[in-house]
Amino acid sequence: MKYKEKEVSYRATNTYSTLNNINPKTKNVWLIFHGIGYLSRYFIRLFESLDKEENYFIAPQAPSKYYKGEDYRRVGSSWLTKENTKTETKNVLEYVDAIVAEEKIPEGTKLIVLGYSQGASIASRWIASRKIHCDAFVIISGGFPHELKKEDFTFLPNETKITHIVGEKDPYFEIEKVEAEKRRVKEILPQIEFRTHPGGHELDIKSLSEIL
Secondary structure, three states: OOOOOOOOOOOOOOOEEEEOOOOOOOOEEEEEEOOOOOOHHHHHHHHOOOOOOOEEEEEEOOOEEEEEOOOOOEEEEEOOOOOOHHHHHHHHHHHHHHHHHHHOOOOOOEEEEEEEOOHHHHHHHHHHHHOOOOOEEEEEOOOOOOOOOHHHHOOOOOOOEEEEEEEOOOOOOOHHHHHHHHHHHHHHOOOOEEEEEOOOOOOOHHHHHOOO
């Protein structure tokens, strides 16, 4: 019997989380992509210390869920794996499009796209494929997709603030690999600024506050 793998399209529903409310004082709308193992409702709480009137946060939820640990009690999620990556990426990006359409981001506010850890790959691909004119793009403790090239981001104006932040004690990053990655990303995004914080593989709100 010959093995076949087929494909089918269907309608899917997924959740996402928000923090604070849009109001006349709102300056920044953040689209924040969590890392592997998170759920959006927990990830978004890391931003609670930032000004509540000036900042509105939208956290998409990675669609693939799994149980963490041997007790099968805690749930984590993942954006992508090496399995069927092209199709899964398409699905995820269409889901992000639906969120943005639903939220109706007001004109006059700044759009900040942030990707933490695995979420950096989704944020990067969404900006590049949709030609998103964001005001700021923040990569935290995450790698940059290898298929993306300089020409994928030539639409971004020089005024777009792009920042890469990594912890000095991050166990997932070796110095040699970090330096090589910095050189590669610098060629793709010439205006990028590299920063560090004294911690590990984590989102450091203090270092994030300093770039606003």
